[in-house]
Amino acid sequence: MIEISGSFWIVLTGVLATTSCGLLGTFLVLRKMSLLGDALSHAVLPGIAIAFLVSGSRAILPMFIGAALFGLVTTLLVEVFHKKWQVQEDASIGVVFTALFAMGVVLITAYAGQVDLDQECVLYGEIAYTPWDLLLWGGDSLGPRPVWILGGVLVLNLSLVTLFYKELKIASFDPAMAASVGINATLIHYLLMGMVSLTTVASFESVGAILVVAMLIVPGATAYLWSDRLAVVIALAMLFGAVSAMAGYFLASYWDSSIAGAMVVVVGGIFLISLLFSPNQGVLARLWQRLQLSLQVAQDHMLLALVRRDEEVEEHAKLRPDELVGSAAVWGVWARMAFAKLRRRSLVQQADGLIGLSAAGEQEALRLLRKHRLWETYMNRLGLPEDHVHDPADAIEHFISAELEAELGAEVGDGRDPQGKQIPPSGIEG
């Protein structure tokens, strides 16, 4: 019984921390401030250590004051080093957070007797002890303390983001517009940094620095691969955070390892899956789009080869399949795939082992040829010598829309192209 409720409290703590981080992280990623988030979550360490030393306890208020102070110091130092001391921005982030983190580690180890924290715990937290860290009220247990703290922080973050949603959104996407409609960008910046500091502190002792860094960056970036709408990205980021907290717990108990670490592994897995399979941004989708495009280009080139041969011999010429495949200027397998596609579209027909254009194929081919020669002529008019216009036209002919074709036709007219070849007339119905 205690085992089950213990797991529940641990998972709940994880979910509360990761959803808070996912919510704020979305804005950090959008504002290209992920590394400042990273720096912040390292740099609050000395603040926490000093608060421990001064107050002698894990009370949240001194810890928050200490951490918020150092969060502010980090932001200010990075800015001073970068703007006033003329250090490159990435380098000044690097100098500041490593120095502060080093200071924190030295404080913790030097006062190991007084500070109930050790350096490993700083990195990956003590979430497993959550069920025993109870909040007491007049002798009665109200449940684990971290759950209350992280729950409070999540509610606060949600309310602030809801309250300032419009401001955050405009300041993130279009700082110039934000300034012109009277949004105080500096205020929004420090509001966000303040929320990140608070969340970092609240998460620190239970989930550790790495989980905070990972959850501030990875869920937001992952969600950004799936959607273009801010509200959806935020919801997805929080979902990804929650899912990795839950799955991470079970992974850790299955494989006996750090719970916070396992949560990071899961969110990394979600990122990898998104990287591969997201419908617009995913690697597979991109590769598929590229394949489709190169097949299209290969087909176009084959049609053009046939129609040019027609023009030369002034009759419906035919090519051997290998000649045709050779004209596509792509690698063998793709050329054969493109050829198969042409046949499926009934743009070519085969007789006596030779390939020729069908009626539909001829129309399609002439339209391509028209686009090609219009572009050549246009480039020539712009001053490109006639022996330099073929290659650009070869590259662009596949992308000229009907509207652009009409515009080019109006600009160039139906004449001859720079090599003196006839531009096929428009008005062929496709």
Added chain:
Amino acid sequence: MLENALRFMTMADANVRFVLFGSLLIGATGGLLGSFAVLRRRSLVGDALAHAALPGVALAYLWTGSKALPVLLAGATVSGVLGVLLMQFVINFTRIKADAAIGIVLSVFFGIGIVLLTHIQRSGSGNQSGLDKFLFGQAASLVEDDLKVMSVLAGLIILVLILFFKEFKALIFDPGFLQTLGYSTRWIDVLLMGLIALTVMVGLQAVGVVLIAAMLITPAVAARFWTEQLNKMVMLAAAFGGTSGIVGTFISSLAPKIPTGPVMVLVATFFFIVSALFAPRRGVLARGLRRRGNARRETQQHFLRACIELQEKIGEGRAWPVEELAIELGHSPDKVKRIGQQLAKAGLVARGDGRFALTEAGLQEGLFVVKSHRLWEHYLYYRAILDADHVDRPADEVEHLLTPEIIIRLEDILARERGIDPAQIVTLHGTGSQYRRGGRE
């Protein structure tokens, strides 16, 4: 503590010598390569690489069961490089920006590393204590064999660095030039990344993955304040890094509980702050002083110009009362007195009876300033087509900066294009600047 210090100072203990040599090596290679990493804007990539090395250390141990440094470092290199490649892939293939890509690789690989380390620790398949020093580093644990590995790596790094110094230099300052020499910038970049990776490996055991990036970044940034020359910067960064290594090791040898890495980082940070404040040209103090000197020179030159313009308005050879100068300059009388005293000390004005008059030297300098001012006004009016009432203010600022060469060119342009006689620009009996009153004709 005293005993520890003594042990350290006398270096009687072979172990102390190893540790010292090791930290020197780490600091120096970190500084050397860090200069290139920082100038190429790859400083945080080094951080990602270091974090990404952790799972490699753990996996190498899991697979081979060996804790020998070469084995662990081989694993670290593979996973570190894999991390950087993945990062580059994410930047190139998706809309995710570099900062987030660095953060993703850094945190996720580190998370994997932590999972593996804690698993090794708990599964009882081995004692983790040999591995967890890779988190924060433990210089005290360096033994002779480790040093051999580190020396070989450092030697390799320095050799490649010397061989490709020119190429790296071109990569940083002028990649286009590198291409015209027939090199592929991409491969030189990859080579540099490889060296950065090896540098991280040199320091991994003693400084740890969390903070090794600081040994790349901080000494290099500190060195940047002292010089504008790459080879000097590289040497200086190596010296800062090496010194941080030695001092850091010494300090942490006094308190063995404190891990070495953080202390080395703090010493390097100290060098950074001292450099940033006190470096002669780029330092904060030097720049502050220079700015103050410039501001002082500007107010003094305005004072001289005011004397000449009063002279133009009212007549020759007079000493000007403080009150009149104060109105002309828009300062308080006290401030006018103060500036006047500075100028009197420099021999540019003479004072007496609450009045100031230009000396011969003051007159010459004043004339030069007035001429600069008016030439610039003309230039803005004719060439930049500013309105007549918009040229005085910019000229106020620029008059202090014009060199005699620029003056000659301005005179030449205005004489050729507008027929303005340079001799008529300041005459001491004219009516002053023609641009104070109205708009464009």
